Amino acid sequence: MKIKYLTVLLIMIGVMIPTMSQANENKEGSESLRDLVFSLKPEQIGLTKENFKHSIWGIIMETGLSDGYYTLVSLADGTTSLYFSNGGGIIGGGEHENVREASRNFIAGAQHFYKKAVKDATHSAPNNGEVKFYFLGFNETFMYSAPENTLGDNKDDLSQLFYVAHGVITELREMQEK
Numbered sequence: 001m002k003i004k005y006l007t008v009l010l011i012m013i014g015v016m017i018p019t020m021s022q023a024n025e026n027k028e029g030s031e032s033l034r035d036l037v038f039s040l041k042p043e044q045i046g047l048t049k050e051n052f053k054h055s056i057w058g059i060i061m062e063t064g065l066s067d068g069y070y071t072l073v074s075l076a077d078g079t080t081s082l083y084f085s086n087g088g089g090i091i092g093g094g095e096h097e098n099v100r101e102a103s104r105n106f107i108a109g110a111q112h113f114y115k116k117a118v119k120d121a122t123h124s125a126p127n128n129g130e131v132k133f134y135f136l137g138f139n140e141t142f143m144y145s146a147p148e149n150t151l152g153d154n155k156d157d158l159s160q161l162f163y164v165a166h167g168v169i170t171e172l173r174e175m176q177e178k
Contacts, residue, residue, distance in 0.1 A: 033083055033091075037073050038123045042138055045077040049138055052076055058136035059110040061165045063148055064126035072165055074103040075136075082172050085125065093172045102168040109161045110135050116157055117142035133158060 042048070042057045058075040068085035075094075080103040083089025093099040114135035120143035126132045131151055135142040144158055151162040 031085070033081070033089075034071055034085075037071075037075075038134075038141070040075075040136075042076075042136075045075060045079070047076055054107075054111050055137055056107065056110040056114050056135045057138065059107055059165075060132075060134040060136070061162070062126045062132045062134070064128045064130045066128050069126050072169060074106045074168060076107055078103065080168065080172065082169060090172045090176050093168075093175060096171075096175045099168070099171045099175055102164075102171040106161075106164050106168050109164050113144070113158050113161050114142050117144035119143075131162065133161065 037058070037060060040058075042052070047057050054076075058073070058079075060074075061072045062069050070082060070084045070089075073079065073081045078094035078100050080093035080099050081089065081091040082093070083091070094103060110133075113133070114137070117133065117135055120134065120141050123134065123141070123143075124132075126145070129148050131146055131148045133144045135144075146156045146158060150156045151159050153159075156162070
């Protein structure tokens with residue numbers, strides 16, 4: 001009886017270790033993607049002030065949850081991704097026209113709203129219930145923060161941009177379901 005119990009226990013541990021390791025890898029992968037976006041230079045994706053005449057070449061919206069946060073990334077080269085701090089997400093959305101169009105609208109909106117943001121070099125993750133917009137400019141990054149419920153209730157200057165961002169998320173989810 002003890003041998004059977006021990007065998008089952010060893011099998012369970014053997015199954016759980018790869019799962020725990022994979023969860024850690026997914027979390028680390030999401031953190032790496034986030035770090036990569038914040039360290040990215042526009043020239044690395046083919047953007048210069050000459051071929052992209054707007055001030056903001058990328059926008060990141062992060063929303064804090066009770067157990068982490070999610071990150072939406074839209075870049076002027078079409079890159080569009082959504083990932084979660086605890087692992088997983090959707091990358092490569094910009095390969096689909098409907099996602100690319102929604103992402104272009106998000107970046108277009110960023111051109112108007114970034115002036116309400118402040119310069120930011122820390123890129124700290126949002127707290128639970130907080131939304132942070134990071135506007136990626138050629139020389140600096142700007143950040144705007146607001147409570148999610150205020151943005152969602154159309155009671156903030158950036159509520160429109162928040163709705164446009166959720167349009168991108170909707171297109172990403174629909175793309176993934178196909």
